[in-house]
Amino acid sequence: MKLTEEDIWYFRHTGFHRVRETLSDDLLDRLNEVTSRQVAEMLEPIVWEDKEDHRPESVRRLSKILDREAVYLEAGTQPFILEALEGVLGPNIELLTNKHNHIMVRPAGSYPVPWHSGEEPWEPTLITALIYLEESTVENGCIRIVPGSHHRPFSHARRPGGDWYEADQYRRAVPVPMPRGGVLLFNDCCYHGSDVNRSTESRRSMTLGYRAHDSHDVLKDDPEKVIVRGERVYTGHPHPFPNPPRSA
Numbered sequence: 449m450k451l452t453e454e455d456i457w458y459f460r461h462t463g464f465h466r467v468r469e470t471l472s473d474d475l476l477d478r479l480n481e482v483t484s485r486q487v488a489e490m491l492e493p494i495v496w497e498d499k500e501d502h503r504p505e506s507v508r509r510l511s512k513i514l515d516r517e518a519v520y521l522e523a524g525t526q527p528f529i530l531e532a533l534e535g536v537l538g539p540n541i542e543l544l545t546n547k548h549n550h551i552m553v554r555p556a557g558s559y560p561v562p563w564h565s566g567e568e569p570w571e572p573t574l575i576t577a578l579i580y581l582e583e584s585t586v587e588n589g590c591i592r593i594v595p596g597s598h599h600r601p602f603s604h605a606r607r608p609g610g611d612w613y614e615a616d617q618y619r620r621a622v623p624v625p626m627p628r629g630g631v632l633l634f635n636d637c638c639y640h641g642s643d644v645n646r647s648t649e650s651r652r653s654m655t656l657g658y659r660a661h662d663s664h665d666v667l668k669d670d671p672e673k674v675i676v677r678g679e680r681v682y683t684g685h686p687h688p689f690p691n692p693p694r695s696a
């Protein structure tokens with residue numbers, strides 16, 4: 449379903465949007481089955497909870513998922529997700545393979561994701577999609593986002609560091625619990641982080657990054673970008689410029 453004008457206004461102002469629709473049970477089952485296998489077999493590349501402890505229970509993140517199994521691209525190109533993205537990115541959308549492109553497995557006890565802003569405010573808008581393979585709650589360490597922080601007019605370290613609970617971001621952020629199959633979109637320039645997983649189960653979500661295609665790009669075949677909606681248009685000014693100009 450397309451975003452309403454109100455949805456788009458709030459998305460632009462707060463920096464995040466919970467999509468109305470959810471993934472089908474069939475797709476979720478397939479995603480979880482493939483993910484369980486990759487975790488059990490400890491298929492690299494992996495980010496570990498503890499670098500010294502390589503066990504399935506210590507898999508924090510599975511990286512480069514789009515190279516692993518087609519079902520991950522199937523999830524990331526669900527029409528309802530692309531339709532929602534179109535509300536803020538326009539009709540020509542690229543999925544980046546060199547940003548995110550991972551599953552946060554977040555096993556029981558998983559330590560926090562430190563506060564960070566994925567992009568700087570002056571960079572082209574990058575929308576992160578978190579696609580939930582399992583329910584995400586305050587108890588299992590759901591994401592927290594600082595609403596409006598993508599509009600900050602001051603410069604601030606992208607990764608401020610320090611104690612997670614003492615940080616200004618902790619006071620300013622709101623927790624965003626999500627259902628199994630839910631999709632959360634947010635401007636990656638917003639400060640965000642997530643708490644310890646205090647439950648006894650994992651809390652899996654896919655993380656993907658999308659941007660509007662840059663119509664001024666002369667080279668269209670960037671191997672790290674997959675066009676997932678629309679087309680790669682070109683709108684550069686011609687040179688020499690027609691005289692008299694056909695249009696302004």
Ligand SMILES: O=C(O)CCC(=O)C(=O)O
Nearest residue numbers: 552561591641642653655
């Ligand atoms: O899902 C989370 O816990 C945080 C996700 C995140 O910040 C990331 O994947 O970059």
